[in-house]
Amino acid sequence: MQExxxxxxxxxSVTVDMIIFTIIDKDLKILLVRRKFNPFKGKxxxxxxxxxxxESLEQAVNRELLEETGVKNVxxxxxxxxxxxxxxxxxxxxxxxxxxxxxxxxxxxKASTDASDxxxxxVNNVPSLAFDHKKILxxxxxxxxxxxxxxxxxxxxxPKKFTINKIQTIYEIVFEKKFDKRNFAKxxxxxxxxxxxxIKKDVSHRPPMIYSLKKNIGEIIxxx
Amino acid sequence: MQExxxxxxxxxSVTVDMIIFTIIDKDLKILLVRRKFNPFKGKxxxxxxxxxxxESLEQAVNRELLEETGVKNVxxxxxxxxxxxxxxxxxxxxxxxxxxxxxxxxxxxKASTDASDxxxxxVNNVPSLAFDHKKILxxxxxxxxxxxxxxxxxxxxxPKKFTINKIQTIYEIVFEKKFDKRNFAKxxxxxxxxxxxxIKKDVSHRPPMIYSLKKNIGEIIxxx
DNA sequence: CCAAAAGTGTTAGTGATACACCCATGT
DNA sequence: ACATGGGTGTATCACTAACACTTTTGG
Numbered sequence: 150m151q152e153x154x155x156x157x158x159x160x161x162s163v164t165v166d167m168i169i170f171t172i173i174d175k176d177l178k179i180l181l182v183r184r185k186f187n188p189f190k191g192k193x194x195x196x197x198x199x200x201x202x203x204e205s206l207e208q209a210v211n212r213e214l215l216e217e218t219g220v221k222n223v224x225x226x227x228x229x230x231x232x233x234x235x236x237x238x239x240x241x242x243x244x245x246x247x248x249x250x251x252x253x254x255x256x257x258x259k260a261s262t263d264a265s266d267x268x269x270x271x272v273n274n275v276p277s278l279a280f281d282h283k284k285i286l287x288x289x290x291x292x293x294x295x296x297x298x299x300x301x302x303x304x305x306x307x308p309k310k311f312t313i314n315k316i317q318t319i320y321e322i323v324f325e326k327k328f329d330k331r332n333f334a335k336x337x338x339x340x341x342x343x344x345x346x347x348i349k350k351d352v353s354h355r356p357p358m359i360y361s362l363k364k365n366i367g368e369i370i371x372x373x
Numbered sequence: 374m375q376e377x378x379x380x381x382x383x384x385x386s387v388t389v390d391m392i393i394f395t396i397i398d399k400d401l402k403i404l405l406v407r408r409k410f411n412p413f414k415g416k417x418x419x420x421x422x423x424x425x426x427x428e429s430l431e432q433a434v435n436r437e438l439l440e441e442t443g444v445k446n447v448x449x450x451x452x453x454x455x456x457x458x459x460x461x462x463x464x465x466x467x468x469x470x471x472x473x474x475x476x477x478x479x480x481x482x483k484a485s486t487d488a489s490d491x492x493x494x495x496v497n498n499v500p501s502l503a504f505d506h507k508k509i510l511x512x513x514x515x516x517x518x519x520x521x522x523x524x525x526x527x528x529x530x531x532p533k534k535f536t537i538n539k540i541q542t543i544y545e546i547v548f549e550k551k552f553d554k555r556n557f558a559k560x561x562x563x564x565x566x567x568x569x570x571x572i573k574k575d576v577s578h579r580p581p582m583i584y585s586l587k588k589n590i591g592e593i594i595x596x597x
Numbered sequence: 598c599c600a601a602a603a604g605t606g607t608t609a610g611t612g613a614t615a616c617a618c619c620c621a622t623g624t
Numbered sequence: 625a626c627a628t629g630g631g632t633g634t635a636t637c638a639c640t641a642a643c644a645c646t647t648t649t650g651g
Contacts, residue, residue, distance in 0.1 A: 155463045159426040160384040163467055202383040202465050206456035230454045230469045232430035239379045241426050243387055243469075245454045314602075331605065332641065354601040355648035538629075555632065556614065578628040579621035 161232075161241040165209045166197030166282070168228075168246070168289035169218065171253045171269065172306050177322050178269040179286065180217060181278070185266065188238045189279035195286070196267075197244065210247045217267065224250040224305035226296070229288055236281045248289045250305040297323050299369045301342060304362045310346050312357040313337060320373060328373070336373070342366065385456075385465040389433045390421030390506070392452075392470070392513035393442065395477045395493065396530050401546050402493040403510065404441060405502070409490065412462045413503035419510070420491075421468065434471045441491060448474040448529035450520070453512055460505050472513045474529040521547050523593045525566060528586045534570050536581040537561060544597060552597070560597070566590065 169180040181193040196217045200209040207225065215221050225247055232243040270276070272290065277283075296302045297320060304311075306319050317333045337343065343360040350356060393404040405417040420441045424433040431449065439445050449471055456467040494500070496514065501507075520526045521544060528535075530543050541557045561567065567584040574580060 155386045155423075155461070155466060158386075158423045161387050161424065161426060162379045162382075163385055163387060199379075199382045200385065200456070200467075202385060203458065205458055206454065206467070227453060229451060230430065232424070232469070234427065234429050237379070242379060243424075243430070245456070245467075312603090329642070330603085331643085334604080335606095336640095351650090352602080352648095353650040355603045357603055536630085553615070554630085555616085558631080559633095560613090575623090576621095576629080577623040579630045581630055 161243050162237075163200045164197050164242055164244040165200055165206060165213065166195050166244045166246050166285060167210060167214060167249055168195055168286055169214065169249045169251060170272075170289075170293060170306070171251045171256065172319055172322060173253050173269055175318065175322060177272045179272055179275070181268055181270050181275070182217070183266040183268075184279055192279040193270075193276050194279040195282045200245075206245055210249075214249055218251065218256060220251055220255050223252075223255075224302055226292070226302075228285070228292055231281055231285065233281070244285075246285045246288065248292065250293075250302060252306055252308055254308055294323060298373050299371060301362065301366050301370075301372070303372075310359050310361050312349060312359060314357065324373075340370065340372070385467050386461075387424045388421050388466055388468040389424055389430060389437065390419050390468045390470050390509060391434060391438060391473055392419055392510055393438065393473045393475060394496075394513075394517060394530070395475045395480065396543055396546060397477050397493055399542065399546060401496045403496055403499070405492055405494050405499070406441070407490040407492075408503055416503040417494075417500050418503040419506045424469075430469055434473075438473055442475065442480060444475055444479050447476075447479075448526055450516070450526075452509070452516055455505055455509065457505070468509075470509045470512070472516065474517075474526060476530055476532055478532055518547060522597050523595060525586065525590050525594075525596070527596075534583045534585050536573060536583060538581065548597075564594065564596070 171178055171180075180196055182196050184190055184192050184194050196213055198209070198213050200206060204212065206227070210225060211221060214223065214225075226249075228246040228248055230243060230245045234241060236242065236244070272286070275283075275286065278286065293302075303316060303319055303323070307315055313334050314330075316337060317328055317330060320333070321327055342363055344363050346359040346361050348356045349359050395402055395404075404420055406420050408414055408416050408418050420437055422433070422437050424430060428436065430451070434449060435445060438447065438449075450473075452470040452472055454467060454469045458465060460466065460468070496510070499507075499510065502510065517526075527540060527543055527547070531539055537558050538554075540561060541552055541554060544557070545551055566587055568587050570583040570585050572580045573583050
């Protein structure tokens with residue numbers, strides 16, 4: 150035998166599952182879907198699905214994301230791969246978990262009615278989840294906070310133009326604490342990531358400056 | 374249909390691949406194996422293999438690690454999952470990459486002869502690798518440095534008892550730069566991670582203090 | 598005039614870095 | 625006595641955190 154046989158072993162199934170974060174009403178929310186089928190029929194689960202043989206993991210995630218939320222070109226990050234033998238009662242299923250950050254203004258699926266099988270629910274009030282999805286959520290929250298601290302991912306949750314206060318607010322939501330606004334503005338502006346975009350009009354108080362991100366910087370830098 | 378069918382889709386193959394780090398002769402090395410079969414017959418690759426249907430990912434990694442190096446109970450960390458469609462010319466293969474840190478004293482497979490099909494090679498002098506293994510190595514090196522900076526994983530490369538100088542040396546090897554020994558000792562001791570274990574005898578200079586790690590702390594703390 | 602959020606500097610404390618000399622042992 | 629690595633303190637600098645008042649607009 151000159152070529153190793155990749156079909157010698159029985160293959161596991163492979164899925165991608167996603168924690169999709171957005172901020173609605175000053176609250177960090179994730180998208181959950183109610184399962185239509187067994188196992189865990191009727192339970193909440195995070196969106197996901199099988200990886201097709203002819204698509205990459207990123208393609209699979211983007212496809213599922215588009216199906217569930219109607220958005221594309223959002224911030225996506227692979228989190229971790231969960232492969233316990235018993236994590237799916239139907240058989241061996243390995244899942245590659247991702248997180249997505251979506252600016253809620255782009256969403257077609259907005260705050261949905263209670264009857265819907267897909268809903269945005271606050272991370273502080275998540276129901277019991279199917280499979281090991283709670284573990285995935287906990288992992289995602291840790292990663293999200295870390296990324297907020299050291300990278301510019303936070304801006305993915307905002308529209309292109311924003312005020313300093315908007316940024317501070319999403320940091321306060323994610324870290325569940327208040328920051329001093331002088332120190333916050335000082336840090337953000339000192340990093341030289343932002344470009345002035347004029348002044349916001351039609352507010353019933355002193356008009357704030359508007360900024361945009363110069364470019365989405367991949368590097369790890371200390372933000373907060 | 375009440376139960377979703379997990380066998381609806383053609384399944385990819387799933388492997389685990391490992392970057393196994395150790396320090397030999399004051400040099401950071403990884404284990405590479407020469408491929409016996411096509412594709413890439415004769416090329417160097419990182420160790421790995423198919424995940425069996427009845428073992429978890431960690432079990433698969435530990436099994437492969439034991440086969441290749443004869444060691445168990447070493448530091449293991451999942452890195453990232455690589456799933457490009459064309460990464461393996463034989464077909465669709467998704468690989469979950471891990472890194473392992475091994476104290477070279479525990480190795481059965483020591484610096485091997487040139488004829489061997491498994492060798493420890495310096496990360497600074499790695500030959501061209503099969504598949505996308507270079508990408509995995511680059512990722513592992515970044516992660517290793519990050520982990521050295523923020524956690525106590527470095528101690529996994531040392532025997533249970535060690536001197537401050539030994540720790541400093543592995544940090545210098547991994548970061549490829551020198552640290553000031555007063556500042557280094559100050560930082561490490563200040564963290565309160567170490568327990569004194571007496572004094573090292575039979576050295577032809579002032580005998581150094583020996584330490585051990587109090588416990589392997591999972592938390593993220595700033596080390597360097 | 599009032600309400601609401603924007604904008605802006607200084608000080609004190611903490612942690613990081615730079616730097617040099619004497620010590621204990623084996624040969 | 626010499627060679628080898630071990631052990632130790634201080635001063636400066638940079639960064640972080642705490643803290644309050646005035647400004648601009650709409651209603």
